[in-house]
Amino acid sequence: MHAHAETHLDQSIAGRFKFAIFLTAATLIAEVIGGLWTNSLALLSDAAHVFLDLFALLLSLGAIKLSSYPATDTRTFGWHRMEVFASFINGSTVFIIALVICYEAMGRIQHPEEVKSFPMMLIAAVGLAMNVFAAGALHSHSHDDLNVHSAFLHMIGDAAASVGVIAGGIVMYFTDWYLLDAIISVGIGFVIFWGSWRVVRDSLHILLEGVPRGLEVNRVAAAIREVDGVEEVHHLNIWTICSHINALSGHVVVPASYRGDHSGLLRKIEERLFELFHISHTTLQVESTSCTTDAGHPKQFRHRPRFSSHGHAHAHRHGHSCSGDHHHHDHHHDH
Known part of the structure; x- marks a missing residue:
C-alpha cells in the first residue's frame, strides 16, 4: 500500500515537473528570440537565468526517473550519481555564460545601445506569467518534497528577475535611459554567479564524498551512542549519494558482556538515523570491546600497490575484524 502511494506521488510530482518544464522552456525560447530582436541584454540575461532553472527542473525530473532504475553488478548504486555530474x-556552463553577460554589459555601460523597450516589456511580462503558472503547478507539493520545494523557489526567483526587467523596460520607454539595460544585466549576472557557484560547490562537495551539508559527524555519533547497548562508535563515514540519499558506514562497539540481539540493535540505530538525520542507506559493523583496540583513533586505509595488476588481492580495509563481528546493511528508500 505504501509503495503504491509513493509511486502515485512520484507520478503526480513528475507530471507537474513536466508542465513546469514546458512553460519554462517556452519562456527561455521567447526571451532568447526577444532579447536578440529588441537588443536587450537584460532580457538575454534573464534567459540565462531561466536556462539555469530549466536545467534544475530537468535534473529534478531525472532524479525521479533514475530512482526507478535498478542497481546492477557494475553500478551497485544505480544511476543516482548521474544527477550530481x-x-x-x-x-560550470552557466557560470561561464554569466561571465560573458557581465563582459558584454561592461561594454554597454561604456557605450549604451538603443533597446526596443516596449516589446521587451511585453516579452518579459509573458515570461513572468509563465513563471507564475509554473510556480503554481509546483506549489501544492512544495512542502512535501525537497526537490519540488527547490524548483518552486527557482520559479519565484525567475519571476522576480522578470519583474526587474519589466520595471527597467518601463523606465527606458519613458526616459530613453538605455544604460539601465546594462545595469540590470549586471545585476542578473551576479544572481546567476551566486546560483551557479552554489550548484558547482554543492555538486563538487558530493563528488568528493563530503559529509552532507547540515549534518555534523559528532552529532550523528552521539545519537548512535544514545541507543541502549552501544558503548562506542568509530570509523564513521557519512556521505551523499545524490540529492535525496544520504549514506553512512561505521563500527559500533558493544560491551563484552552484551547478550542482546545484534540485528535488533542495528535496526534501532538505523531507524534513529533515518528519523533524526534522514540517512537512508546504512552499513554497520558490530564489535565487542574485547576485540577493539583503537576505537576513536583516526582510520587508516590500506591501499593496493599503485602499479600492481592484481589490485583485487590488495583491497583496502576500513578497520579491524574479529570472529565476533557482525555486519548489517540496510536501505530506506524515501524518494
Whole structure:
C-alpha cells in the first residue's frame, strides 16, 4: 500500500515537473528570440537565468526517473550519481555564460545601445506569467518534497528577475535611459554567479564524498551512542549519494558482556538515523570491546600497490575484524 502511494506521488510530482518544464522552456525560447530582436541584454540575461532553472527542473525530473532504475553488478548504486555530474556540468556552463553577460554589459555601460523597450516589456511580462503558472503547478507539493520545494523557489526567483526587467523596460520607454539595460544585466549576472557557484560547490562537495551539508559527524555519533547497548562508535563515514540519499558506514562497539540481539540493535540505530538525520542507506559493523583496540583513533586505509595488476588481492580495509563481528546493511528508500 505504501509503495503504491509513493509511486502515485512520484507520478503526480513528475507530471507537474513536466508542465513546469514546458512553460519554462517556452519562456527561455521567447526571451532568447526577444532579447536578440529588441537588443536587450537584460532580457538575454534573464534567459540565462531561466536556462539555469530549466536545467534544475530537468535534473529534478531525472532524479525521479533514475530512482526507478535498478542497481546492477557494475553500478551497485544505480544511476543516482548521474544527477550530481549533470549538476556540476550545468553549474560550470552557466557560470561561464554569466561571465560573458557581465563582459558584454561592461561594454554597454561604456557605450549604451538603443533597446526596443516596449516589446521587451511585453516579452518579459509573458515570461513572468509563465513563471507564475509554473510556480503554481509546483506549489501544492512544495512542502512535501525537497526537490519540488527547490524548483518552486527557482520559479519565484525567475519571476522576480522578470519583474526587474519589466520595471527597467518601463523606465527606458519613458526616459530613453538605455544604460539601465546594462545595469540590470549586471545585476542578473551576479544572481546567476551566486546560483551557479552554489550548484558547482554543492555538486563538487558530493563528488568528493563530503559529509552532507547540515549534518555534523559528532552529532550523528552521539545519537548512535544514545541507543541502549552501544558503548562506542568509530570509523564513521557519512556521505551523499545524490540529492535525496544520504549514506553512512561505521563500527559500533558493544560491551563484552552484551547478550542482546545484534540485528535488533542495528535496526534501532538505523531507524534513529533515518528519523533524526534522514540517512537512508546504512552499513554497520558490530564489535565487542574485547576485540577493539583503537576505537576513536583516526582510520587508516590500506591501499593496493599503485602499479600492481592484481589490485583485487590488495583491497583496502576500513578497520579491524574479529570472529565476533557482525555486519548489517540496510536501505530506506524515501524518494
